[in-house]
Amino acid sequence: MKRRDFGHRPGCAVETTLDLIDGKWKGVILYHLQGGTQRFGELRRRMPGITQRMLTKQLRALEEDNLVVRKVYAEVPPRVEYRLSEIGESLRPVIDILKAWGEGHQGRLSCAVPDVVEAPDRAA
Amino acid sequence: MKRRDFGHRPGCAVETTLDLIDGKWKGVILYHLQGGTQRFGELRRRMPGITQRMLTKQLRALEEDNLVVRKVYAEVPPRVEYRLSEIGESLRPVIDILKAWGEGHQGRLSCAVPDVVEAPDRAA
Numbered sequence: 001m002k003r004r005d006f007g008h009r010p011g012c013a014v015e016t017t018l019d020l021i022d023g024k025w026k027g028v029i030l031y032h033l034q035g036g037t038q039r040f041g042e043l044r045r046r047m048p049g050i051t052q053r054m055l056t057k058q059l060r061a062l063e064e065d066n067l068v069v070r071k072v073y074a075e076v077p078p079r080v081e082y083r084l085s086e087i088g089e090s091l092r093p094v095i096d097i098l099k100a101w102g103e104g105h106q107g108r109l110s111c112a113v114p115d116v117v118e119a120p121d122r123a124a
Numbered sequence: 125m126k127r128r129d130f131g132h133r134p135g136c137a138v139e140t141t142l143d144l145i146d147g148k149w150k151g152v153i154l155y156h157l158q159g160g161t162q163r164f165g166e167l168r169r170r171m172p173g174i175t176q177r178m179l180t181k182q183l184r185a186l187e188e189d190n191l192v193v194r195k196v197y198a199e200v201p202p203r204v205e206y207r208l209s210e211i212g213e214s215l216r217p218v219i220d221i222l223k224a225w226g227e228g229h230q231g232r233l234s235c236a237v238p239d240v241v242e243a244p245d246r247a248a
Binding site for chain 1: 136137138139142143145146149155170171211215217218221225226229
């Protein structure tokens with residue numbers, strides 16, 4: 001276990017949090033799980049811009065960081081559910097403020113998903 | 125200019141904000157600029173884990189996103205200073221909460237910088 005001296009590296013705390021929610025998808029997944037337990041397919045439907053492979057990868061990373069708990073039910077076909085861990089829940093205010101800031105700057109939106117609507121000034 | 129329908133894609137707001145501060149360094153740079161205008165060399169000293177090339181690249185990206193303002197003074201040698209734009213300033217509460225969460229989870233710190241101290245339980 002490695003430790004840091006925060007006194008000399010205050011930026012490290014910012015870096016640590018961003019490490020956990022980086023690559024944009026993780027934060028979005030955490031946001032959707034704030035609504036409660038979700039099956040893989042449900043998450044997928046809520047995030048049209050992500051591939052199945054990427055969603056799997058990001059969920060695995062979140063599980064490894066103990067932010068998300070994966071539960072497999074022994075059914076046929078097997079049911080797999082994801083929910084926030086206690087630490088994942090503690091990120092709720094962080095995710096909330098990311099969302100609030102983004103909503104306040106709608107003009108900057110850049111989400112790479114297929115449901116793009118051209119604004120009137122550029123419409124054909 | 126592309127626009128989004130937030131009603132159908134609430135996660136997009138989270139994604140947008142993370143897009144702007146992603147890759148962990150941008151958030152750290154914004155954090156350091158919250159203290160006021162900084163020269164390139166000052167920023168570099170505050171972030172021992174980043175290379176000169178990466179810092180240049182990230183500052184350029186922040187400038188393109190209008191979060192950071194770069195000012196060159198016609199001196200010899202030229203003086204280059206960076207400060208937060210108005211939009212960059214508006215991210216202050218976001219950066220603050222990223223920092224607060226990281227500080228509250230010191231055990232998870234993973235900053236890749238040289239000043240690592242081994243915890244007593246693993247010390248030789």
